[in-house]
Amino acid sequence: MTAPAIDAPQTLPVELQDRRAPAWWGVVCLIATEAALFAYFLFSYFYLGSIARGAWPPHGPPALRLALPNTLVLLASSGTMWWAESAIRRGNQARLRAGLGLTIALGAVFLGVQMVEYHNSDFGPRTGAYGSLFYTITGFHGAHVAVGLLMLLVVTVRAWLGHFAGGRHLAVTNTAWYWHFVDVVWLAVFTSLYLSPRLAG
Amino acid sequence: MTSTTIRPAEPSAGLEERLGRIWETAPGLLGVLGTVDHKTIGKRYLVTAFLFLILGGLEASAMRLQLAGPERHLLGPEQYNQLFTMHGVTMIFLYASPILSGFSNFLWPLLLGSRDMAFPRLNALSYWVFLFAGLFLYSSFLVGQAPDRGWFAYVPLTEGTYAPGLNMDFYALGLILLTVSTTVGAINFIVTAFTMRAPGMSVNRLPIFMWGTLTTSFAVLFALPALTAACIFLYFDRRFGMHFFDPAAGGHPLLWQHLFWIFGHPWVYIIVLPAMGMVSDYLPVFCRRPLVGYTFVALATVSTGILGFGVWAHHMFATGLPPLSTTFFSAASMVITLPSAVAVFAWIATIWHGRPVVRTPFLFAAGFVVLFVIGGVSGVATAAVPFDWQLTDTYFVVAHLHYVLIGINLFAVIGAFYFWLPKMTGRMLSERLGRWNFWVMFVGFNLAFLPMHLTGLMGMPRRIYTYPAGLGWDTLNLITTIGSFVFALGLLLFLVNVWWSRRNGAVAGPNPWDAPTLEWSIPSPPPPYNFTVIPTVESRHPLWEVELGEGARSRIDVGPTLDTGRETLGTSALDAEPEQVLRMPEDSLWPLLLGLSLTVTAYGLLAGAWWMAAAGAALSAVAVTGWLWP
Numbered sequence: 001m002t003a004p005a006i007d008a009p010q011t012l013p014v015e016l017q018d019r020r021a022p023a024w025w026g027v028v029c030l031i032a033t034e035a036a037l038f039a040y041f042l043f044s045y046f047y048l049g050s051i052a053r054g055a056w057p058p059h060g061p062p063a064l065r066l067a068l069p070n071t072l073v074l075l076a077s078s079g080t081m082w083w084a085e086s087a088i089r090r091g092n093q094a095r096l097r098a099g100l101g102l103t104i105a106l107g108a109v110f111l112g113v114q115m116v117e118y119h120n121s122d123f124g125p126r127t128g129a130y131g132s133l134f135y136t137i138t139g140f141h142g143a144h145v146a147v148g149l150l151m152l153l154v155v156t157v158r159a160w161l162g163h164f165a166g167g168r169h170l171a172v173t174n175t176a177w178y179w180h181f182v183d184v185v186w187l188a189v190f191t192s193l194y195l196s197p198r199l200a201g
Numbered sequence: 202m203t204s205t206t207i208r209p210a211e212p213s214a215g216l217e218e219r220l221g222r223i224w225e226t227a228p229g230l231l232g233v234l235g236t237v238d239h240k241t242i243g244k245r246y247l248v249t250a251f252l253f254l255i256l257g258g259l260e261a262s263a264m265r266l267q268l269a270g271p272e273r274h275l276l277g278p279e280q281y282n283q284l285f286t287m288h289g290v291t292m293i294f295l296y297a298s299p300i301l302s303g304f305s306n307f308l309w310p311l312l313l314g315s316r317d318m319a320f321p322r323l324n325a326l327s328y329w330v331f332l333f334a335g336l337f338l339y340s341s342f343l344v345g346q347a348p349d350r351g352w353f354a355y356v357p358l359t360e361g362t363y364a365p366g367l368n369m370d371f372y373a374l375g376l377i378l379l380t381v382s383t384t385v386g387a388i389n390f391i392v393t394a395f396t397m398r399a400p401g402m403s404v405n406r407l408p409i410f411m412w413g414t415l416t417t418s419f420a421v422l423f424a425l426p427a428l429t430a431a432c433i434f435l436y437f438d439r440r441f442g443m444h445f446f447d448p449a450a451g452g453h454p455l456l457w458q459h460l461f462w463i464f465g466h467p468w469v470y471i472i473v474l475p476a477m478g479m480v481s482d483y484l485p486v487f488c489r490r491p492l493v494g495y496t497f498v499a500l501a502t503v504s505t506g507i508l509g510f511g512v513w514a515h516h517m518f519a520t521g522l523p524p525l526s527t528t529f530f531s532a533a534s535m536v537i538t539l540p541s542a543v544a545v546f547a548w549i550a551t552i553w554h555g556r557p558v559v560r561t562p563f564l565f566a567a568g569f570v571v572l573f574v575i576g577g578v579s580g581v582a583t584a585a586v587p588f589d590w591q592l593t594d595t596y597f598v599v600a601h602l603h604y605v606l607i608g609i610n611l612f613a614v615i616g617a618f619y620f621w622l623p624k625m626t627g628r629m630l631s632e633r634l635g636r637w638n639f640w641v642m643f644v645g646f647n648l649a650f651l652p653m654h655l656t657g658l659m660g661m662p663r664r665i666y667t668y669p670a671g672l673g674w675d676t677l678n679l680i681t682t683i684g685s686f687v688f689a690l691g692l693l694l695f696l697v698n699v700w701w702s703r704r705n706g707a708v709a710g711p712n713p714w715d716a717p718t719l720e721w722s723i724p725s726p727p728p729p730y731n732f733t734v735i736p737t738v739e740s741r742h743p744l745w746e747v748e749l750g751e752g753a754r755s756r757i758d759v760g761p762t763l764d765t766g767r768e769t770l771g772t773s774a775l776d777a778e779p780e781q782v783l784r785m786p787e788d789s790l791w792p793l794l795l796g797l798s799l800t801v802t803a804y805g806l807l808a809g810a811w812w813m814a815a816a817g818a819a820l821s822a823v824a825v826t827g828w829l830w831p
Contacts, residue, residue, distance in 0.1 A: 012206075012207060012770075012779060012782050022397075025319075025396060029388040029391055032422050033387075033421075033423070033425070033426055047456055048445075126441065127450075129453075132434075133445070171829070
C-alpha cells in the first residue's frame with residue numbers, strides 16, 4: 001500500500017458529524033464498558049440463582065402488571081428519540097424539540113412507575129441476596145435513565161438555543177446512542193429478572 | 202459542517218512561533234491546574250506513579266525488617282496487615298498501571314505524529330482522578346484505618362461483621378474512584394489509536410508499544426467493570442446490610458472471588474502488555490535491526506489480551522470448584538503461555554540476529570527477558586492444579602508474582618526511563634551509573650526472590666506477621682531481606698541518576714539513540730505542538746528507511762501545517778487516510794473540578810454523609826455540563 005501523500009493542497013471537512021467523529025467513538029466505548037458492568041450484574045444474579053438452595057426468586061417472579069407496560073413506555077421513548085434525531089439530520093428544528101420533549105416525558109414516566117413498583121414491593125434490598133440483587137440492578141438501571149434524562153435536558157436547552165442544524169448534530173446523535181443503550185440494557189434486565197424465572201417454571 | 206483546505210509546507214521559524222503561541226499552556230496557576238498538554242499529563246503520571254512505587258517499597262521494607270528473623274515484633278499484627286494490604290494495593294493499582302499510562306500519555310501522540318490525544322481534557326481528568334483516588338486510599342492512614350484484609354479483599358473476612366471500621370470502605374470506594382480514571386484513560390487511548398494517526402500509519406505500522414496499550418485498553422473496558430461490580434456489592438453489604446456474599450441469606454462468598462478474578466487476571470496482562478510492548482520497541486534499537494516477527498508479536502499481544510479473560514479461576518483452584526472447571530482453567534492457563542513464548546523468542550531472535558550495543562536500556566531489556574522466563578515457568582507450575590493445591594497461599598506464589606510484576610513491569614519501565622527520559626528532559630542519564638543501577642537491582646532482586654520459591658516450598662504461608670524459629674525458614678528469610686534492601690539501593694541509584702542528569706547529563710538532541718520512530722524526529726524536549734508539520738509515514742521505521750533500503754520514503758519535513766488554531770489531523774481507522782481536521786480544546790479547569798467533586802462524593806459515601814455525597818454528585822453533573830457546553 002502506498003502512503004496517501006499530502007503533497008498537494010487538500011480540502012478536508014472540519015469535525016465530521018458521523019461515525020468517524022472521535023466523540024462518537026468515545027460514546028461507543030463508554031457504552032461498551034457500561035454494558036460490561038450490567039453483564040457482571042446479571043452474571044451475579046444467575047450465579048446466585050444457580051446455587052440457591054430454596055426457590056429462586058424466593059418470593060416468586062416479580063409482577064408484570066406494572067413492569068410490562070413500563071417496558072413498552074421505555075421502548076416507545078427510544079422511538080421518539082429516533083424520531084427527534086432523524087429530524088435534525090434533515091434540519092427540522094420543530095420536530096427535534098417535540099421529539100426530545102416526548103422522550104423526556106416517557107423517560108420520566110418510566111422512573112415514576114419504577115418508584116411505584118418499589119413502593120408496592122413486599123421485599124426490600126435487605127430481605128436477602130435476591131432483594132439485594134433486584135434493587136441494585138434495577139436501581140443502577142434507574143440511575144442510568146436519570147443520567148440519560150439529564151443529558152436530554154441539556155440537549156433540549158441547546159436545541160431551543162438553536163445549537164443544532166442539518167450538518168451539526170453530534171451531541172443529539174451521541175445522546176440518542178446512549179438513550180438507546182439504556183433501553184437495550186433494560187430489555188436485558190427485564191428478560192433476566194422478570195421473564196427468565198417464568199421460563200424456568 | 203464546514204471544510205478547510207490544508208496546504209503542505211516545510212517547517213519555518215515563523216510557523217514554529219505561530220504554533221507555539223497557539224499550543225502553549227498559559228503561565229501561572231491557571232495553566233498548572235488547567236493544562237491539557239499530553240506531555241505534561243504524562244510526566245505527572247510518571248512522577249506520581251513513581252512516588253507510589255516508593256511508598257509501596259517503604260511498606261515492603263518495613264515488612265522485610267519484620268520478617269528478617271523469627272519472632273520479631275517491630276510491627277504488630279494489625280500494622281502488618283495494613284502494610285501488606287496497602288503494599289499490594291499501591292503496587293498493583295497506583296503504580297503498575299499508572300506508570301504505563303504515563304508513558305503512553307507522553308509518547309502516543311509523538312509516536313503517532315499527532316499534536317495531542319483524542320480527548321485532551323479527558324486525559325487531564327484521568328490524571329486528577331488517579332491522584333485523588335491515591336490520596337483517598339492513603340488518607341485512611343490518617344485515621345489509622347488503612348485497608349487491612351489483603352489486596353484481593355476476600356469475603357467474608359471483609360464483611361462488616363468481621364471487618365468493622367472504615368478500612369475496607371476506603372478500599373471499595375477508593376478502587377471504584379480509580380476505575381473512573383482508568384476507564385476514561387482507556388477510552389482515550391482507543392479513540393486516539395483509531396482516529397489520530399499520521400497519514401499512512403496503517404495498523405500494520407504501529408509500534409508494538411501501541412499494540413500493547415491498545416489491547417490493554419480494550420481489556421480495561423471489559424474487565425474493570427467486574428471489579429466495580431464487586432466493590433459496589435461489598436460496599437452495599439457493609440454499609441446497607443445487604444446480602445450479596447452472605448450464605449445465610451442466599452448470597453455466596455465465591456461470588457466475590459469470581460468477580461474479583463474475572464477482573465484480576467486480565468489486569469495482570471493490563472500491567473504487563475504495554476511494558477512488553479515498550480521492550481519490543483526499544484530492544485531492537487540496541488540490536489540495530491527491526492524487531493524479528495513484528496506481526497507475530499502484535500498478534501501475540503492481542504491474543505494474550507483475549508485469552509487473559511479465560512484463566513481467572515486458576516486463582517481459585519483451592520476453593521472446591523468442580524474438576525471440570527479446574528481442568529478447563531488449568532488448560533487455558535497453559536495455553537496462554539504460547540503467545541508469551543512467541544514474544545520471548547522474538548526478543549531472543551532480535552538479539553541473536555542483531556549487532557547488540559550494550560547500553561543501559563539493553564541491559565534492562567535483557568534482564569527483563571530472563572526474569573520473564575523465570576516468572577513464566579513458575580506460572581506454568583502453579584497452573585497445574587495439584588501443584589497449586591500444595592503451594593497456594595505460600596511464599597512460592599509471592600515469589601512467582603514478584604518475578605512477573607517486577608520482572609516484566611518494573612525492569613521494562615526502568616529501561617524505558619533510560620531510553621525515553623532524554624526525550625522528556627533533553628538530557629541523557631549517566632551510562633556508568635546506569636550499569637551500576639542495573640546490576641545492583643538485578644542481583645538484589647534475584648537475591649530476594651529466588652530463595653523465596655524455596656521458602657514457599659518449605660511451607661511458609663504468605664501474610665503471617667512473624668514465625669517461630671526452627672522451621673527452616675530463618676536463613677532464607679534473612680537472605681530475602683538482605684536482597685530486598687540491595688534491590689532498593691539499586692532503585693535509589695536510578696533516582697540519583699535522574700537527579701544528576703537534570704544538570705549534568707549530556708544534551709540529548711533529537712535522536713541520541715539513532716532510533717527509528719517518529720518521536721525521535723522532533724526536538725528533546727518536544728515543543729508544545731509536537732510536530733511543526735504533520736508527517737506522512739510509509740513504513741514502520743520512518744527514520745531507518747535509508748539504512749534498511751526498503752524503498753519506503755516517509756516525509757518528515759513537509760506536510761500540513763494546521764496553524765489556524767489548535768488543530769490536528771483525523772485519519773481513517775485502518776489505513777490512516779486523511780479524513781478530517783479536528784479542533785482541539787483549550788486548557789480547562791472543568792476536569793479538575795469534576796475530579797474534585799467525584800472525590801467529595803466518595804468521601805460522602807465513606808462517612809455516610811449523604812448530603813455530601815449528593816452535593817458531590819450534583820457538582821459533578823454541573824462540571825460535566827460546563828465541560829461539554831460549546
